[in-house]
């Protein structure tokens with residue numbers, strides 16, 4: 059292993075044992091990097107030197123250039139090292155909505171050789187305590203407006219003893235401290251294989267899992283999907299919803315545009331209407347969000363001028379074909395679907411707009427290989443449903459976690475492949491078709507039924523705004539298919555509607571898959587990242 063710049067070696071000491079590591083493949087030349095690399099230098103300083111006056115961040119209150127963002131990150135890095143006692147390798151909690159200080163803090167931590175542990179804005183004291191404890195976080199930088207949950211967590215977090223707040227007028231606020239610091243900073247000379255980021259999974263159940271990513275992984279994610287599928291350009295203006303604490307958002311809302319000298323619009327809270335307004339106002343060219351947003355935006359699009367918008371990326375959960383078609387007829391844009399995961403850091407199966415295939419997530423993008431495995435761990439024939447496995451330039455490294463062996467195959471012919479927990483089939487052309495999460499497959503009277511397929515059928519009905527389909531226990535059949543449906547305004551939630559929806563499903567897919575139970579809801583339970591919380595629908 060290369061010489062580490064970390065003095066605090068906690069992350070390296072807690073990497074999975076060698077035999078449980080995934081196999082990394084650097085088949086595409088873009089991801090063969092030098093041994094020394096600091097991803098902040100790569101993404102920020104390099105562009106600041108080359109095109110410092112270009113705008114990097116736009117907000118409703120103004121904008122900043124690459125040089126200004128670098129200066130701010132450098133000032134914060136001085137505060138971290140000189141006032142807060144940060145030592146390379148220490149973990150730093152970042153907590154804030156998507157705003158310029160959150161971005162500057164991200165780069166500051168990495169410049170100073172620290173490891174970013176970002177927390178989703180909606181995490182409460184209990185979850186904060188869990189991630190701080192697991193990652194032995196020593197420092198925190200937090201938006202003042204999100205201080206309550208952090209303060210509530212602190213008594214239970216003995217490792218976390220140095221906290222500063224930003225967007226705050228106190229004399230010892232981060233804003234005040236960094237104003238007194240110089241705009242130049244010499245970055246810690248990290249190894250490409252030093253940990254830069256511990257991203258916690260938005261897992262729905264059980265203890266959160268921390269995934270460790272190296273400096274080189276952060277750069278690699280920028281050199282793969284955004285180059286081959288998104289074809290990012292320097293004049294692009296990015297916008298969207300995913301939080302910077304979610305690797306989907308770290309890429310789409312910050313790192314991807316920066317790798318190409320483009321700019322990003324940061325907005326703290328977005329509804330579908332507000333996202334459409336943002337696209338219109340900033341003349342955005344690229345949008346990143348989850349399928350449910352595209353579906354809602356399709357219904358509203360005609361009231362906005364979306365003439366600037368060219369490319370839209372959907373991830374986080376499966377994009378139903380009904381949503382792809384609705385959005386295309388509303389805007390003319392073929393959405394780019396992509397499956398990624400916190401473990402893999404970003405998207406590994408996707409497609410260009412021209413190569414979209416109905417119902418498919420796409421093909422393994424350059425830099426990755428993917429396949430589908432049967433129960434015995436052998437490759438399935440085309441068309442057969444099994445477990446998705448992937449390997450490439452990035453891969454899963456859980457922080458001190460028994461579950462490493464569940465994500466990475468440790469023996470046999472497929473040793474080193476990452477298993478994402480998704481059921482997929484692959485066609486003869488190498489396109490991958492999502493079925494469900496492996497453990498979400500509904501087994502009813504001996505049939506395997508994928509909830510998302512039933513959802514896709516329901517979504518094609520004109521009265522359906524949103525829906526979620528799960529298996530619920532049943533005496534006779536083991537499980538039955540149950541649909542939770544949000545209707546569009548003006549439709550009655552009655553037995554006749556339930557019957558109409560059931561008939562609609564029976565007429566569009568194999569009849570045994572139809573939902574025997576239907577419940578109408580005002581809204582579906584979702585995570586901050588736009589994922590349907592199926593476990594909540596299954597609760598009695």
Ligand code: 3UK
Nearest residue numbers: 305306373374375376396397398399400404405478
């Ligand atoms: C599901 C999808 C079907 C799938 C993520 C892009 O979602 C991200 O990371 P998470 O760790 O969840 C991973 C799981 O989410 N999923 C994501 N995208 C799709 N299923 N089609 C899709 N397009 O179950 C996967 O295993 O929260 C997505 C980039 C970075 C990310 N972290």
